[in-house]
Amino acid sequence: MQEHIVSNQKQTHGFQAEVSRLLNLMIHSLYSNREIFLRELISNASDACDKLRFMSLDNPSLSEASGEPVITLSVDKENGTLSITDNGIGMDEAEVIENLGTIARSGTETFLASLSGDQKKDSQLIGQFGVGFYSAFIVADKVAVESRKAGTDVDAGVRWESDGEGEFTVEAVNRDHVGTSVILHLRDDAKEFLDPFKLRQVVNQYSDHVAFPIRMSTLGDADDAPTEETLNSATALWQRPRNDVSDEEYQSLYRHISHDFQDAMSWSHNKVEGKLEYTSLLYVPARAPFDLYHRDANRGLKLYVQRVFIMDDAEQFLPQYLRFIKGVVDAPNLPLNVSRELLQDYGPVKTIRSALTKRVLQMLKKLGNDKDKYPAFWSQFGQVLKEGIGEDPDNREAIAALLRFASSHEGQGLTSLDDYLERKPADQEKIYYLLADTASAARQSPHLEVFRKKGIEVLLLSDPVDEWMISYLDSYKDVKLVNAARGELNLDEHTESQEDSALVARLKASLAEEVETVRATRRLVDSPSCLVLAEDQLGPQMRRMLEAAGQPVPENKPVLEVNLHHDLLKALDTVEDGDRFNDLAALLLDQAMLAEGQLPKDPAATARRMHQMLVSAVNN
Structure with a gap:
């Protein structure tokens, strides 16, 4: 429970312990990519504008009161402050305390456990773990946030302020405009972010694709008149022709929508025209997010309808086993009042889902030809992809072609089912595999002895999901898969038998x-x-899975x-x-x-x- 001290309508709160630890690390550590703070705060402002635009579909008066969405950077050189202001959805007092005083415990603990002291790696983690607001303390020794929620009166504003040293204050204020301002009192070693040239450079690198204008207002010395300019192109990158978009622009959009500081491994940009029109831009990340296996984690694509933001995590457009895919889908023919319930059963959504699933599998098939990239992809997402064998029978063969396994053939490395079929003798009618708790245990298993003697390759399956997965994959390209450790074995009529005694x-x-x-x-x-x-018995992996589930x-x-x-x-x-x-x-x-x-x-x-x-x- 947080401490509350009330004095002259100003409340002082203590940060959660996890947040205090996080801030301490950020404030007292040096990062090689300090400009990440601006990307994160602009992304938060963009999300706020998106949310207001969506809510305005049902209540047009909200956007009428706030005007056209815009994000403004204000530089005050005399006072050493940089402000990031939006006229988006805004927050009330309860939301300010919840959003700026707490972080989901599991996410914070995992983030903190990942910090290593490696400057570059740690700075990348800020984006990966979605703790972007707190990155403001990398460059600021004091941060103030003023906000007013859309649809409320002038006196419903709230001001949050902290020096990042364990407490923050909250008080009610009058605020003329809805939306949020984040005011950074920059540290002496961060005054470069008062330089308009530096801000242009950072915005161009990380936020040029943001769909709303990012304007810069500069208050110079006492004798200088304030200036204002637009820093970004403010166009929906996915609506531009592919030939007009550079690789760096694609990567910049990926970093924005994924909060990943590392480049995507590959992407696919596609426009479908006809009775059902939509545009998709799908990315394969280079690494797995920390919450890949968390049931409650947000996942899915960003959904736009007629370039209007609808949903941040539209999970209906891809199956669960492709939950690691990031991207955008813009479908102009979907109704603007679309809801989560409607998305679940709406016919065109199912059609788009089927097409996007096939497109992702085609992306991964192409990636599978890259001997450098695909092993890295498989190490991050292989176990998740295996879930598709059981979950997606319509695409089972295509998913099976993407699987990679260890092999009993020494020096073979990871192998595909297609590679196995190419290597097997013409008279071998089956694909053999062996389940074990570890790859080492599989390689030393006595079950392999007769296979080695006869020069027959066996696939070695040691992931926890493998026994469940293989129960749905009884054949591949009409070749039956057989467990080398199940049932009676008779490799051929020449296999030496031993008479019972x-x-x-x-x-x-x-x-x-x-x-x-x-x-x-x-x-x-x-x-x-x-x-x-026996043929009908559960193996050790399945038994443990069921026992862990209480079955x-x-x-x-x-x-x-x-x-x-x-x-x-x-x-x-x-x-x-x-x-x-x-x-x-x-x-x-x-x-x-x-x-x-x-x-x-x-x-x-x-x-x-x-x-x-x-x-x-x-x-x-």
């Missing part, structure tokens, strides 16, 4: 409570035993396959003492579980048996 019968009886059955193996070459899942999980008993040619099994066959045989049989099962990366059901009993076996070995 009296030893197998004894193991079945000894381990009847622990396993479904025991059988001689076709899988193993060097190992004595391995665990095999009931049926009890699984694995099949134990034994290599009767192994010296351990031959020695076990000579043991006549029943108790000793049972202990050794249990150790054989425990060893198979450990090889799978699983713990034995009773580690203490396993340790006792190991101790007895070691004592016996030493004494002999």
Whole structure:
């Protein structure tokens, strides 16, 4: 709870602890890209104008009272202040306290944990984590915010002020115009931002595409008359022909809409004409945002209708597994009073969603041909893309072509299903894969022994989502995918079989409570035993996912396959003492579980048996 001190109608509040830590880091750290503060404050002003324009669709009097949207930079050299003013939606007192005194706890904690002391990296994180307002304290030793919400009276203004040292004050003020002014009292080492040339340069670099005019009003020395000029082109970049837009302009727009300081990896700009018209500009980021896996995170495209901003996070235009895509869609034929509920079921929206999904998959297919960029993309977004196998059956084949897997072939690196099909022998009728908790565990799995002996490649799947994903992908280009560790294995008629024996019968009886059955193996070459899942049984990954979700999980008993040619099994066959045989049989099962990366059901009993076996070995 925040502290409130009331004196002469001015309230003093304490920042949340997380905000205080954040401000302390910003104020006492140096950043290589300090001009980020201006981009962030202009972006906030642009969002405020967008919101007012949208609200004015239902209440035209709001925009009539505020006039045409504009963002103004005011330079006062004498007093050393830079102000960023908009005539957008504005804030009331409660919103000022909420927006400027708190940050979402999870986002702040993740941001703070990411700070490293690396100047360039840390400055980039400001944009990535959406804490842009607080970047004002990089250049200012005091910040004041005056605001009045659209639709309220002159005396409904509010003033917020802080030096960033742990507290802020809030008081009621009269304000002639709706909107918000952020007044920065610049530090001595930041007076370069009073230079009109510097401000032109920063606006041109980061904010030229902002859809509203950005004007600069300069108060010079006492004898100079104030001047005013427009700094940006104020055009909707996505409405311009592609040939007229430079790569830097595309990247500038990306940084604005994504709050990412790093360039996008690729983009696609497309205009569709006909019965359903729309323009889209879609970006593939170079890195994942911190909240990629947060259910409550804002995601989606910026939606415009007839160049009027409608929605900041229109998630209806792309499926969840493409939630990392940033961009803009401008659809002039959608009704201006469109709502979230209407967007969900509105026919044209579904048509645009389908087309945009295919366009993104085409972008990623093209990116997949870049051997330098695609591995970097896959490391950031591969697990999210895998979700599409289960969520989007209409595009399952196209998504499957984008997947990358580790391989049992040494030195192969990540491989695609198409690459696997190109390498496999003509007489191999299946694609083999193996699930494991880690890539290392997969590579050392005994299940690979017979595949290595025969030179058959196996895909190694170790991401937590893999077992769920592969359950929806039973074939690719009419070639069946088969789990190398599930069911009975018969690679071909020449695979050496092992006949069941009296030893197998004894193991079945000894381990009847622990396993479904025991059988001689076709899988193993060097190992004595391995665990095999039945065709209808859940694997360890799915079991953990269901347990974490609080869902009931049926009890699984694995099949134990034994290599009767192994010296351990031959020695076990000579043991006549029943108790000793049972202990050794249990150790054989425990060893198979450990090889799978699983713990034995009773580690203490396993340790006792190991101790007895070691004592016996030493004494002999």
